[in-house]
Amino acid sequence: MGQARPNARHLLQSLVGRTINTIAGRPNTVLEIRADTVIVGTTSSPQGAPVEIAEIEAALSRLYSEGEIVISVANLESHRSAFIGAVLAQVPGASTATRPARIRLEIEQPRTWGLMPGDTIRRTELHGLYGGNRQRGISPSSETPNLLIFSDPASGVQHGYMDFWDGETLHYYGEGQHGDQQMTDGNRAILEHAEQGRSLRVFEGAGGEVKYLGLSSWMTSRSTK
Numbered sequence: 001m002g003q004a005r006p007n008a009r010h011l012l013q014s015l016v017g018r019t020i021n022t023i024a025g026r027p028n029t030v031l032e033i034r035a036d037t038v039i040v041g042t043t044s045s046p047q048g049a050p051v052e053i054a055e056i057e058a059a060l061s062r063l064y065s066e067g068e069i070v071i072s073v074a075n076l077e078s079h080r081s082a083f084i085g086a087v088l089a090q091v092p093g094a095s096t097a098t099r100p101a102r103i104r105l106e107i108e109q110p111r112t113w114g115l116m117p118g119d120t121i122r123r124t125e126l127h128g129l130y131g132g133n134r135q136r137g138i139s140p141s142s143e144t145p146n147l148l149i150f151s152d153p154a155s156g157v158q159h160g161y162m163d164f165w166d167g168e169t170l171h172y173y174g175e176g177q178h179g180d181q182q183m184t185d186g187n188r189a190i191l192e193h194a195e196q197g198r199s200l201r202v203f204e205g206a207g208g209e210v211k212y213l214g215l216s217s218w219m220t221s222r223s224t225k
Contacts, residue, residue: 005064008057012038020090022082023071023101040083051080059084063105071101092142111144117214123207138186147189147198152206
């Protein structure tokens, strides 16, 4: 895999509106996030009850440090241990086991980044090596700890994306062709790349052969009109 340990809040945000099952197969629905709690609906409490996000964060940390964690009230020190286990089971590379109920995590060694600034590579080969969506300009990888972004002013201008360089700063238009852009999907991935443990890697070009420009720490995102 090679992915960084997910933040509990980010993981829960990706689950809002979804029903996930406990190891015993009982459905839990992630209804919403309120401040420091997540509201979880069950068959007995469909309106939802709060679970402390800090409890899930602590369990995530243990799972990544120990590789396996027993899902029980005593071990997790939480009466919502079954729900916590259901959340942990959503982590890439996680699997469930019983007797006792537990979550295991298989983590492969991360793939070493092998490109140097100025190197060119076909985009299909790039995604084969490091993951990410082959069609989008902002491409977070779930397989490696990288966020790949592609800038091609020559082809992007017809769609309202007028990226430009000002010295060593790239003014990047992000996603969204009409009105003010929203901090969702790819735009949000850029905003939160450091928190999520991803390296922000910039490429020139959009398809075919692309050129790696290097590693970036931040960008300016503009609105399209």
